[in-house]
Amino acid sequence: FAMKVAVVLCLLAAASVFAHSEYRPHFLRLIKEAERVRKPLVHFGSEDQYFKNVFRVSNGGTNAEAYWSFDNKRLTFQAQLAPYNVTHPCDLIYNVDVTGRNNHIVSPAAGRDTCSYFTPNGTHIIYSSTLGGGAWCPAPPDQDFGYVWPLNKDMDIYTHNLQTNQHRPLLPNFPPGYTAESTISPNGKRILFTSDFEGDLELYTMDLDGANLERMTYTPGYDGGAYFSYDNSMIVWRANRPRGEDLTRYLQLLSLGMVEPTNMQIYIMQLQGPNAKVPIRVTNNSGVSFAPFFLPNNKAIIFSSNLHDPMGGDFQLYVVNIDGSGLRQVTTKGSFNSFPMLSFDGRRIAWCSNRDAAPGDYSTIDIYVADWVGDGFDETSVRRGRL
Numbered sequence: 001f002a003m004k005v006a007v008v009l010c011l012l013a014a015a016s017v018f019a020h021s022e023y024r025p026h027f028l029r030l031i032k033e034a035e036r037v038r039k040p041l042v043h044f045g046s047e048d049q050y051f052k053n054v055f056r057v058s059n060g061g062t063n064a065e066a067y068w069s070f071d072n073k074r075l076t077f078q079a080q081l082a083p084y085n086v087t088h089p090c091d092l093i094y095n096v097d098v099t100g101r102n103n104h105i106v107s108p109a110a111g112r113d114t115c116s117y118f119t120p121n122g123t124h125i126i127y128s129s130t131l132g133g134g135a136w137c138p139a140p141p142d143q144d145f146g147y148v149w150p151l152n153k154d155m156d157i158y159t160h161n162l163q164t165n166q167h168r169p170l171l172p173n174f175p176p177g178y179t180a181e182s183t184i185s186p187n188g189k190r191i192l193f194t195s196d197f198e199g200d201l202e203l204y205t206m207d208l209d210g211a212n213l214e215r216m217t218y219t220p221g222y223d224g225g226a227y228f229s230y231d232n233s234m235i236v237w238r239a240n241r242p243r244g245e246d247l248t249r250y251l252q253l254l255s256l257g258m259v260e261p262t263n264m265q266i267y268i269m270q271l272q273g274p275n276a277k278v279p280i281r282v283t284n285n286s287g288v289s290f291a292p293f294f295l296p297n298n299k300a301i302i303f304s305s306n307l308h309d310p311m312g313g314d315f316q317l318y319v320v321n322i323d324g325s326g327l328r329q330v331t332t333k334g335s336f337n338s339f340p341m342l343s344f345d346g347r348r349i350a351w352c353s354n355r356d357a358a359p360g361d362y363s364t365i366d367i368y369v370a371d372w373v374g375d376g377f378d379e380t381s382v383r384r385g386r387l
Contacts, residue, residue, distance in 0.1 A: 042318075042328060042329055043326070043327070043328040044328070044329050045328065045329070046332075047330065047331055047332055047333065049373070050319075050330045050374035051370035051371070051372070051373065051374075052371040053371045054369075054370040055368065055369050055370065056100070056366050056368055057096060057098065057100045057350075057369055058079075058096070058100070058103070058366045059100070059366070060366070061080060061081040061364070061366075062079060062080045062081075062364070062365050063077055063079040063081075063094075063365055063366055063367050064077060064078055064338075064352045064365055064367075065077055065114070065115060065339050065352070066339065066341070066352060066367040067116065067118070067341050068098075068341055068342075068348075068350060069118040070118060070119075070120045070121075070122060070188070070344050071122055072098070072344055072345050072347075072348065073097065073098055074096065074097055074098060074122070075095070075096050075097075075098060075350055075367065075369075076093065076094070076095050076106070076125050077093070077094055077116065077367060078091040078092065078093055078094070078113055078116060078127075079092065079094050080092070081105075084105070084109045088109055088110075088137050090113070090138070091113050091114055092105055092109060093105070093106045093107035093113045093116045093127050093160075094106060095162070096367075098350075106160060106162065107129065107131075107158075108131060108167070110129075110131050110135035111129045111130040111131035111132075111133070111134065111135060111137070111138070112130045112137060112138050113127055113128065113131075114127065114129075114155075114181075115180050115181050115182055115183075117184055118184075119184065119188075119208065120184065120188035122162075123163055124159050124160060124162060125159075125160050125162065126157055126158065126160075126170060126184070127157070127160065128155050128157050128158065128179065128180035128181070128182065129155070129158055130156075131158070131167075132154050132169065133152070133153075134154075138152055141258050145253065145256070145258060147260070148258040148259060149258065149259050149260070149261050150257065150258060151177075151196060151201075151254070151257045151258060151259055152178060152257065153178060153257055154176070155177075155178045155179060156169050156170075156171065156174065157169070157180070157182050157191075157193065158170060170210055171210045174195075174197065174210075175197040176197070177195055177196045178194075178195065178196045178201070179193065179194070179195040179197065181193055181194040181225055181226065183226065183228065184208070184228075185228040185232050186228060186231075186344060187232050188208070189207070189208070189232075190205045190206065190207065190208075190228070190232075191206050191207070191208060191210075192205050192226045192227070192228060193205075193226075194223060194226070196254065198215070199254075200220055200221075201224060202215060202216070202217045202218065202223055203215075203216040203217045203223045203226050203235070203237060204216060216269065216277060217239075217269075217279065219239075220241070220250070220251070221250065222239060222240050222250075222259055222261055222264075223237055223239045223267075224237060224238065225237055225238050225290055225292070227293050227341075228294075229294040229298045230294055230297075230346065231298050232271070233270065233271055233298070234269060234270055234294070234298065234322075235268065235269050236266065236267070236269075236292045236294055236301055237266075237267055237292065238264040238265065238266055238267070238290040238292060238303075239264065239265065240261065240262060240263045240264050240265070241265075242263075261288075261290075262288065263288065264288045264289055264290045265281055265283045265285070265289055266281075266282040266283040266289050266290075266292045266301060266320070267280060267281055267282060268282055268301070268322055282301060282320060282323075282324050283303075283305075283307075283320060284324070285307035285310075286307060287305060287306040287307045287310030287311075288305065288306055288310075288315075289303055289304070289305040289307060289318075290303065290304055290305070290338070291338045291340065293340050294342075295342065295346075295375070295376025296342060296376055297375075297376045299321060299322055299376065300319055300320065300321050300322060300326070300375065300376050301319065301321075301322060302317055302318070302319050302342075302349075303318055303320070304317055304318075304338035304339070305318055308329070313335065313362075314336075315335070315336050315337060316330070316331045316332065316337050317329075317331040317340055318330060319374065319375070319376070330374065331353070334353045334355030334356075334357070335354060335359070335360070335362075336352075336353060336354045336362060336365060337351060337352070337353045337355070338351065338352055338353075339351055339352045342372055346376075347371065347372060348370065348371055348372055349369065349370055349371075349372045350367060350368065350369045351367075351368055352366065352367055352368070353365065353366065354366070355368075
């Protein structure tokens, strides 16, 4: 019993560090003590099997969700950096050259921003923000509800012109609700995003101008963080599927504009053929698995998880085949590695990590890039899926 209490207190302490940001490893406190740890079959190796020429792009601060431009030369990301974080402790959107130069703020220093993504021509980004609800930094949720994640009802998708520095809502007539986590298909035709405007956190796709909206998921639970495959034929995302009392609590929190992102697993879905729009569960691990992204051959997925230590806060990158086989650990350095994205040409990877921070420091999370030398590179597949 004393050991269980110590674990809970440790996770609560960690949760207090992450309470003000969407992207920090905010899942730690949520792992249930009663959950039995199922040890998955993991093939271990060296990071050198996957990465070459690792380079730190950012230099301190809290940076995350760094995503490639279609020409593979820039990254767009969210961060809390000086001087803005002193008076505005919310995530804002930045762009940086992949060399680390020209790091600059893009979004207005107002509201809470998240989930930025370049458009195919590189002249705009899309991102989500609470800017429409006011310029202030929204207060974090009441921790009396446990460790929960805010679902701001004024979180909308914006498009930002990088040349004129003008922004506007992408969906000005969209119903109120949390609408975020948007990404764009490699062929540049569709946006994939999460919204609760119909009463649950579901996945949707639409054209780049917001037309031809299509709902993709229908099962109660948090569906989010979705990406297209390189050939545009599949999507991958993380989801939880609460049942019984957990479902009741999930719906109660959802009605209050909060969610407990616990017990996340990785899912895929075919977009064409006889099994189109049928969710297929890929992982079945204890702990939390999130931030999935397809490898270029469309046959495997890289994601972040604490499956090796479900009661702890150590998140590493893993690769798994889309049929759930061949699980292997990619990263070993640092205690937080997440948000992996391979470049559109499939040759490099960007991710976020605290590997150069002091042990236990989750407030310093930097952006890294490296040559991807792991499995899954397929130049033919990459070319076929592009614009």
